[in-house]
Amino acid sequence: MDRLMQSLKMGINEKLYVKDPESSSLGKKIIEQGILMIDEVGFESFTFKKLGTKIGSNESSIYRYFENKHKLLLYLASWYWGWTEYKLVFATHGISDSVEKLQKAMEILAQTVEEDESFTHINEVILNKIVINEYSKSYLTKEVDNENKQGYFAIYKRLVDRLSEMIIAVDSEYPYPSSLASMVMEGTLHQFFLKEHFPALTNCNETVTPTEYFTDLIFRTLKAKPNG
Amino acid sequence: MDRLMQSLKMGINEKLYVKDPESSSLGKKIIEQGILMIDEVGFESFTFKKLGTKIGSNESSIYRYFENKHKLLLYLASWYWGWTEYKLVFATHGISDSVEKLQKAMEILAQTVEEDESFTHINEVILNKIVINEYSKSYLTKEVDNENKQGYFAIYKRLVDRLSEMIIAVDSEYPYPSSLASMVMEGTLHQFFLKEHFPALTNCNETVTPTEYFTDLIFRTLKAKPNG
DNA sequence: GCAAATATAATAGTATTACTATCATAATAT
DNA sequence: ATATTATGATAGTAATACTATTATATTTGC
Numbered sequence: 284m285d286r287l288m289q290s291l292k293m294g295i296n297e298k299l300y301v302k303d304p305e306s307s308s309l310g311k312k313i314i315e316q317g318i319l320m321i322d323e324v325g326f327e328s329f330t331f332k333k334l335g336t337k338i339g340s341n342e343s344s345i346y347r348y349f350e351n352k353h354k355l356l357l358y359l360a361s362w363y364w365g366w367t368e369y370k371l372v373f374a375t376h377g378i379s380d381s382v383e384k385l386q387k388a389m390e391i392l393a394q395t396v397e398e399d400e401s402f403t404h405i406n407e408v409i410l411n412k413i414v415i416n417e418y419s420k421s422y423l424t425k426e427v428d429n430e431n432k433q434g435y436f437a438i439y440k441r442l443v444d445r446l447s448e449m450i451i452a453v454d455s456e457y458p459y460p461s462s463l464a465s466m467v468m469e470g471t472l473h474q475f476f477l478k479e480h481f482p483a484l485t486n487c488n489e490t491v492t493p494t495e496y497f498t499d500l501i502f503r504t505l506k507a508k509p510n511g
Numbered sequence: 512m513d514r515l516m517q518s519l520k521m522g523i524n525e526k527l528y529v530k531d532p533e534s535s536s537l538g539k540k541i542i543e544q545g546i547l548m549i550d551e552v553g554f555e556s557f558t559f560k561k562l563g564t565k566i567g568s569n570e571s572s573i574y575r576y577f578e579n580k581h582k583l584l585l586y587l588a589s590w591y592w593g594w595t596e597y598k599l600v601f602a603t604h605g606i607s608d609s610v611e612k613l614q615k616a617m618e619i620l621a622q623t624v625e626e627d628e629s630f631t632h633i634n635e636v637i638l639n640k641i642v643i644n645e646y647s648k649s650y651l652t653k654e655v656d657n658e659n660k661q662g663y664f665a666i667y668k669r670l671v672d673r674l675s676e677m678i679i680a681v682d683s684e685y686p687y688p689s690s691l692a693s694m695v696m697e698g699t700l701h702q703f704f705l706k707e708h709f710p711a712l713t714n715c716n717e718t719v720t721p722t723e724y725f726t727d728l729i730f731r732t733l734k735a736k737p738n739g
Numbered sequence: 740g741c742a743a744a745t746a747t748a749a750t751a752g753t754a755t756t757a758c759t760a761t762c763a764t765a766a767t768a769t
Numbered sequence: 770a771t772a773t774t775a776t777g778a779t780a781g782t783a784a785t786a787c788t789a790t791t792a793t794a795t796t797t798g799c
Contacts, residue, residue: 302746309747325653330785341748343788351786419647425553427708436709443712459714459724462702469701470694477693480655481664484671486687496687504731530775537776558756569777571759579757 294365296434299358302348310348312338315404317355322409326356326417356421357435363414364438366399366407367392371445381452386498386509388449392442393471393494415472443468454505463504467497522593524662527586530576538576540566543632545583550637554584554645584649585663591642592666594627594635595620599673609680614726614737616677620670621699621722643700671696682733691732695725 297303304310316338321329329352335342349355371391378384396411422436430436447464450457457463474493477485487493502509525531532538544566549557557580563570577583599619606612624639650664658664675692678685685691702721705713715721730737 307746327652331787332785342786343749344747346787347746416651419651422708423644423647423704424555431708440709440712459719459727461712462705462714462724463728465705465709465712466694466698466701470698473694473697474690476651477690480650480659481668481693484668484689484693486690491687496690499687500691500732504728535775559758560756569779570757571778572776574758575775 294368294438295358295361296437298433299354299361299435300349301346304348304358309338309340309344311404312340313345313348313355314359315406318359318406318410318413321356321359321413321417326352326413326420353421353424356417357430359410360414360418360421361435361438362405363407363410364442368438368442368445371442375449380510381449382502382507383510385449385453385501386511388446389467389498389501390494392446392468393492393497395475395492415475418472439468450501450505453507457505463501467501471497522596522666523586523589524665526661527582527589527663528577529574532576532586537566537568537572539632540568541573541576541583542587543634546587546634546638546641549584549587549641549645554580554641554648581649581652584645585658587638588642588646588649589663589666590633591635591638592670596666596670596673599670603677608738609677610730610735611738613677613681613729614739616674617695617726617729618722620674620696621720621725623703623720643703646700667696678729678733681735685733691729695729699725 302310304314313334317329317334320334320337324333331345331349331352332342335345349358371388374391375384375387378387396408399405399407422430424430443461443464446467447460450460450463471493474485474487474496478487478493482488487496498509530538532542541562545557545562548562548565552561559573559577559580560570563573577586599616602619603612603615606615624636627633627635650658652658671689671692674695675688678688678691699721702713702715702724706715706721710716715724726737
């Protein structure tokens with residue numbers, strides 16, 4: 284699984300960290316416990332000082348890895364989307380039927396996340412919760428245009444693009460493939476959030492998954508029928 | 512237009528403010544200039560101290576109207592959604608054809624906001640920008656469940672519900688009316704954001720509006736054809 | 740195995756934030 | 770004209786988001 288790690292690391296923009304957290308055990312601890320702590324207290328209340336205390340380390344040491352918590356969030360999000368992209372490419376590679384391929388993609392993108400044994404220090408289930416609850420805050424800022432130029436959102440954009448291509452492959456006449464793709468990506472996170480906090484605003488629940496809802500939506504929208 | 516003002520005020524949860532900002536000229540100034548300032552510097556950098564300086568008033572005086580900036584954001588959002596609900600009800604009232612009604616609703620909900628002369632101290636165009644850029648932050652918090660119980664999101668929820676009802680009226684067989692409605696509401700804000708900052712991730716642009724995209728989407732999804 | 744380089748920890752310090760408290764003064768209502 | 774209420778001015782606190790400096794570990798190269 285080292286190769287996967289490598290490719291994930293490669294995808295993450297180097298400007299997001301001062302020192303690569305994968306290069307030391309302290310760095311890994313920052314990531315591991317940072318994920319747990321952001322989930323526990325929420326991004327607003329999360330501070331490097333508290334994290335330092337939790338991992339028995341010093342605030343100033345954490346600053347040697349990340350400029351600030353915003354960059355850490357961007358790093359975690361990049362990791363998450365890189366991991367998702369890997370799963371997507373792996374699962375859809377070699378599927379020639381475009382409908383089946385899109386169906387598989389929806390499964391990967393809108394399904395409930397399960398733990399991946401490959402990365403011992405990263406809890407993907409909790410990282411997914413962070414993405415659901417905090418990802419929007421990483422781009423809803425005054426610095427978004429500059430940070431976009433720096434390439435901080437590159438992996439996410441590539442993912443949207445991949446989905447968009449799969450949509451076009453199913454229905455080349457459909458006029459809004461990019462909007463549909465970005466809506467599915469963002470909408471999935473939103474539906475998971477609603478399921479948890481505003482159940483009256485969604486039909487997703489214990490039995491109906493976002494995958495079902497969005498797969499149904501996408502195949503109603505495109506002039507195609509899902510297989511099976 | 513006093514009656515409209517009354518009904519909008521009525522809709523806003525009283526626990527969101529300490530003293531009703533509509534009840535004094537200082538209160539109105541807080542709202543008016545608060546909107547401009549949040550738009551200018553972004554919600555994170557916005558502080559009551561800066562706002563006090565800007566309106567030639569005192570930080571402590573602003574605290575007599577709002578407990579904190581989070582509550583102010585919730586207040587502004589409630590106002591915005593109350594105003595939107597009013598427009599929706601007004602525009603769709605009396606339309607008996609369910610397809611036409613839904614079409615009209617989509618126009619109201621996904622269209623670019625234009626200024627409303629009725630409220631001199633509130634710039635609706637800028638408030639709409641704030642909702643696009645900051646609304647998510649009002650519920651992506653650790654306090655969301657408690658604040659939801661307090662009714663801080665009631666107007667928004669009612670709006671989603673209204674849209675959901677209109678969807679059911681067009682296609683009572685459709686299995687995900689709530690998810691579709693909440694997705695349209697949230698997705699509209701997102702598509703406006705993408706148009707501005709990530710144009711490659713959307714097909715909305717100068718000529719294609721979110722209204723067009725979402726109207727097309729909704730009528731492809733429901734087994735119905737839009738009129739006209 | 741030791742020196743040099745590097746990483747981490749400890750401590751201190753700064754400007755700003757997000758408030759709370761108190762008191763003074765201005766405006767308004769009776 | 771007085772009492773009430775609203776606003777302003779000032780001060781103070783704990784926490785945040787850092788930066789800087791110095792000390793102490795740890796690793797690495799020879």
